[in-house]
Amino acid sequence: MGSRFPSHQLSSGLYVSGRPEQPKERTPTMSSVAMPYTGGDIKKSGELGKMFVTPADGSRSRKSGPINSNAPLRTGSFNGATSHSGQLNSGNRMTSGGAPGYVSMKKTNSGPLNKHGEPMKKSSGPQAGGGNVSSRQNSGPIPPILPTTGLITSGPLNSAGAPRKVSGPLDSTGSIKLQNYSVVNNQAVTRINQCDEYSFRKSFPKTIFWSIILLFLMGFIAGGFILGAVHNPILLVVVVVLFAIVCVVFTWNTCYGRKAIIGFISRYPDAELRTAKDGQFVKVSGVVTCGNVPLESSFQKVSRCVYTVTSLYEYRGWDSKSANPEHRRFSWGLRTLERHVSDFYISDFQSGLRALVKTGYGARVTPYVEESIVVDIDQSNRNMSPEFVRWLAQRNLSSDDRIMRLKEGYIKEGSTVSVMGVVRRNDNVLMIVPPPEPLSTGCQWSKCILPASLEGIVLRCEDSSKIDVIPV
Secondary structure, three states, X not given: OOOOOXXXXXXXXXXXXXXXXXXXXXXXXXXXXXXXXXXXXXHHOOHXXXXXXXXXXXXXXXXXXXXXXXXXXXXXXXXXXXXXXXXXXXXXXXXXXXXXXXXXXXXXXXXXXXXXXXXXXXXXXXXXXXXXXXXXXXXXXXXXXXXXXXXXXXXXXXXXXXXXXXXXXXXXXXXXXXXXXXXXOOOOEEEOOHHHOOOHHHHOOHHHHHHHHHHHHHHXXXXXXXXXHHOOOHHHXXXXXXXXXXXXXXXXXXXXXXXXXXXXXXHOOOOOOXXXXXXXXXXXXXXXXXXXXXEOOXXXXXXXXXXXXXXXXXXXXXXXXXXXXXXXXXXXXXXXXXXXXXXXXXXXXXXXXXXXXOOOOOOOEEEEOXXXXXXXXXXXXXXXXXXXXHHHHHOOOOOOOOEEEEEEEEEEOOOEEEEEEEEEEEOOEEEEEOOOOOEXXXXXXXXXXXXXXXXXXXXXXXXXXXXXXXOO
16 A cells, blocks of 8 residues: 655664665774783884884984974875984985975984985994094983063073073172172062161150250240349259250160160060960060071171171271261261061960061061171271171272271071060961051159150060171
């Protein structure tokens, strides 16, 4: 019985509607053949084993070396897997069977090719018979060929386009200048200027100082007027006595103010880091260790320091030159000062905890570290200290006929230090940071010491190093 709908029979005998599908071409599939067991013999490993077989005649050998960037390479269709690495001369071409641009090779060659496209023999040492050596042996890693990116680099470049390393001895002056430049311009190192240290004249409030001057000026005028008008010197005598007392107090604080502050720091009670709260002002005493940027003293080259200071003083006589604009006659004046500090760690004596002291990156620091005389120069021993003369030359300082004195101090790793600052706890990291406001020492009436302000982190080295004077 016929039907309008076409149908066909499958191979299983089932009739289905529709026309039979046209046979499609099958895509070729890759088949892998199981490799036989070789027992470790590379000669039975097929094509892979041929890569490691050394020819008997020694005509072809594996060789690696730098690739000449001037060698023209011509690529085309390859009938076999080919890998060439080595030094190619300008006349190298990869040809096979007279067809340029096509290479048919069954084993991997590594090394330079001669002008006929065949690997060159490896030679080691001079050849007998006075023959010319046609190739040289190259060894070592192949330098990467960097693409042209337009990046500006410093220094010369080698043939591969990478910066060339130049090695050689440097003079002591150049190395010291580079080291000083790196220390001064390192953001992790804080450079403390002379204006940052304590001075009673600078710390005393200017408003109060000028108010006292104005009151005494008015008292002198009134006392002189009364003395001239009624011949009564009582007011003038009282004003003179008060003025003398104020001058003595100011002179006493100027001379012994630093010693009084050091005593205040020593008497301040130590706190325990384990029980210290976040934001609490504490004093911690313990052993210090260097942070990420250890320092080195300028003159004696003492390494592994957290704080260094080197100062040069000059004595000014009646007709000698001044060290600075404020240098008075018959006194020592500061000519140059190098003082640096960086972040370091302190281990608390009481709790044993370790805290990071943030004194680097331009933090406010007030150090109280004693300096010792290391060089004392006068006209009799001026040319007997070559180290000191070299130190002056590195900083472009002239000696002339001046009387100079070099002092140096440092806090070396392992020293006992007292630190005053604010505790900060951040993700289980214990730190001591500078306080937001200065610390006032208060009046010490028993010693006639006026209040002083301590800004930033206060450093006090209790066991400062005793540096002997260098014999000259």
